[in-house]
Amino acid sequence: xxxAGKPALFDCVTxxxxxxxxxxxxxxxxxxxxxxxxxxxxxxxxxxxGFTARSVDDRPYGGxxxxxxxxxxxxxxxxxxxxxxAEEGRPSRVICLSPQGALLTHQRVxxxxxxxxxxxxxxxxxxxxEGIDERLIARMVEEEISVGDFVLSGGELPAMxxxxxxxxxxxxxxxxAASASEDSFVAGLLDCPHxxxxxxxxxxxxPEVLLSGNHASIRRWRLKAALARTRERRPDLLRxxxxxxxxxxxxxxxxxxxxxxxxxxxxH
Ligand code: 9WO
Numbered sequence: 576x577x578x579a580g581k582p583a584l585f586d587c588v589t590x591x592x593x594x595x596x597x598x599x600x601x602x603x604x605x606x607x608x609x610x611x612x613x614x615x616x617x618x619x620x621x622x623x624x625g626f627t628a629r630s631v632d633d634r635p636y637g638g639x640x641x642x643x644x645x646x647x648x649x650x651x652x653x654x655x656x657x658x659x660x661a662e663e664g665r666p667s668r669v670i671c672l673s674p675q676g677a678l679l680t681h682q683r684v685x686x687x688x689x690x691x692x693x694x695x696x697x698x699x700x701x702x703x704x705e706g707i708d709e710r711l712i713a714r715m716v717e718e719e720i721s722v723g724d725f726v727l728s729g730g731e732l733p734a735m736x737x738x739x740x741x742x743x744x745x746x747x748x749x750x751x752a753a754s755a756s757e758d759s760f761v762a763g764l765l766d767c768p769h770x771x772x773x774x775x776x777x778x779x780x781x782p783e784v785l786l787s788g789n790h791a792s793i794r795r796w797r798l799k800a801a802l803a804r805t806r807e808r809r810p811d812l813l814r815x816x817x818x819x820x821x822x823x824x825x826x827x828x829x830x831x832x833x834x835x836x837x838x839x840x841x842x843h
Contacts, residue, residue, distance in 0.1 A: 583613040589701040641704055650711060774786065
């Protein structure tokens with residue numbers, strides 16, 4: 576439950592409400608839902624179509640392939656969701672999931688989580704077909720969010736991605752152990768590698784330090800592994816982040832070892 580005493584709230588506008596069972600029906604989100612830490616409602620624009628055929632799309636002006644979602648049914652369904660949230664004493668925030676939006680980051684997830692905890696109800700607009708009439712976006716949508724630079728068949732999976740990222744940050748959702756393992760991305764680094772039994776698998780041993788029981792060395796090894804991985808795979812993350820004295824020292828060790836490796840290969 577949020578500090579404001581209300582669960583986080585996601586009202587999703589979608590013509591495929593059944594897709595959201597993937598989030599409500601499994602794992603941590605399901606447990607948190609059962610514990611009353613968040614609420615989900617689906618709103619189907621077809622119920623606001625105005626036509627007996629319940630259609631919510633039409634052909635694009637200017638021609639071209641595919642169909643565009645009509646503004647009328649979407650405005651009606653969003654207003655209905657806003658009215659419900661207002662009855663519940665909540666401010667609303669309308670977000671459209673779209674490749675045209677700003678990329679979702681850990682920082683943005685934390686900002687959305689704070690808003691959810693403070694009582695803001697989210698209305699997540701999930702587009703289908705070739706897109707949504709731009710006038711509806713201009714009138715009703717406060718923010719567009721993308722979960723990556725690729726095109727999908729619709730906004731439902733990105734909406735569930737955003738919800739999952741927020742839900743696991745809500746108080747009480749993750750146990751202490753799991754929230755501690757979160758520390759690495761919180762710190763702006765990639766996660767370190769993980770190992771479990773057996774000690775040797777297909778000729779590969781678990782790094783000895785992890786078997787040592789020396790928690791200070793283990794913590795240092797994990798931080799070093801996270802730094803090495805981040806430098807290798809996502810150097811952009813390191814450039815945008817200040818390093819502690821310990822991290823600077825570990826990174827120097829990594830660079831030294833890397834130079835050594837090259838020497839041994841005769842590469843210079
Ligand atoms: C199609 C397209 C084709 C060429 C260039 C850009 C393009 N954008 C789209 C597009 O947005 N298609 C849609 C499918 C319309 C409505 C929702 N759809 C969607 C949402 N696909 N992918 C997303 C999405 C949302 C958030 N983060 C990543 C992808």
